[in-house]
Amino acid sequence: LDAEKTFLYLHFVLVGSGLLVAAQDATEDEEAVEDTVVEDEDDEAEVEEDEPTDLTEEKEEEDLSGEPKASPSADTTILFVKGEDFPANNIVKFLVGFTNKGAEDFIVESLDASFRYPQDYQFYIQNFTALPLNTVVPPQRQATFEYSFIPAEPMGGRPFGLVINLNYRDVNGNMFQDAVFNQTVTIIEKEDGLDGETIFMYMFLAGLGLLVIVGLHQLLESRKRKRPVQKVEMGTSNQNDVDMSWIPQETLNQIMQSRRDKASPRRLPYKRAQKRSVGSDEKNHHPSRT
Numbered sequence: 001l002d003a004e005k006t007f008l009y010l011h012f013v014l015v016g017s018g019l020l021v022a023a024q025d026a027t028e029d030e031e032a033v034e035d036t037v038v039e040d041e042d043d044e045a046e047v048e049e050d051e052p053t054d055l056t057e058e059k060e061e062e063d064l065s066g067e068p069k070a071s072p073s074a075d076t077t078i079l080f081v082k083g084e085d086f087p088a089n090n091i092v093k094f095l096v097g098f099t100n101k102g103a104e105d106f107i108v109e110s111l112d113a114s115f116r117y118p119q120d121y122q123f124y125i126q127n128f129t130a131l132p133l134n135t136v137v138p139p140q141r142q143a144t145f146e147y148s149f150i151p152a153e154p155m156g157g158r159p160f161g162l163v164i165n166l167n168y169r170d171v172n173g174n175m176f177q178d179a180v181f182n183q184t185v186t187i188i189e190k191e192d193g194l195d196g197e198t199i200f201m202y203m204f205l206a207g208l209g210l211l212v213i214v215g216l217h218q219l220l221e222s223r224k225r226k227r228p229v230q231k232v233e234m235g236t237s238n239q240n241d242v243d244m245s246w247i248p249q250e251t252l253n254q255i256m257q258s259r260r261d262k263a264s265p266r267r268l269p270y271k272r273a274q275k276r277s278v279g280s281d282e283k284n285h286h287p288s289r290t
Contacts (some may be wrong), residue, residue, distance in 0.1 A: 070178035073102030076166055078180045087188045088156035093148040096180055101138045107167040108135045111147050116161040125160055126152055156189035219279045
């Protein structure tokens, strides 16, 4: 009996261990199959994600940037009238040409320009007013638009990013934007000798100098008025200044006669000779009486 019990015990132990090993092998095989299925699904998902169309890429780029792109059915050109020189506080004028290469009409809506920070074009330095156009360009036709702006005077001598955009749409309402010019330019300082500030400075200095001269003149005049003038008796130098209305006329005649006699001394010898001749006649006449 003991031998039979021992045999049965060993038989059950061996059978149980075999079943356990078989169960473990089956579980490992199922896990391996599941892992393989999951890996295959991941690979398929990666393949599907890595094969987007070009149209999807363009839409994603537009969605990310938030700005419409240029249409492949249109071309643009730009021409600066006075060359690519940008003097501060002076008018900069340019022409933009638009060519419709497609089969449908394009409506050119506006043209705008702006100066931006050269290291970050998202940062605006000076934004100019957009020029409304609202011009229809038929297929295989061209149109030219003119735009002008004035760079601010404090911007002279420094580089800035100049962005010029042409905004248009097609007949279906799809919006497009073409960056006609997108480069870094240098604003030239104004070298004219006479500008508004210089003229104002000269006028201010001239007015200040005139005020100083007028003030000095008034000061000298006030000092002269304060000093008392010493009167010196000079006598009567002009006879016409003497009032002779109170003197009798006969006395005045005698005075005038005496002045005339003093003024003409040559007549005196003639009078003396005349008196002598009269006296001699009298003497000659008296002896005849005796």
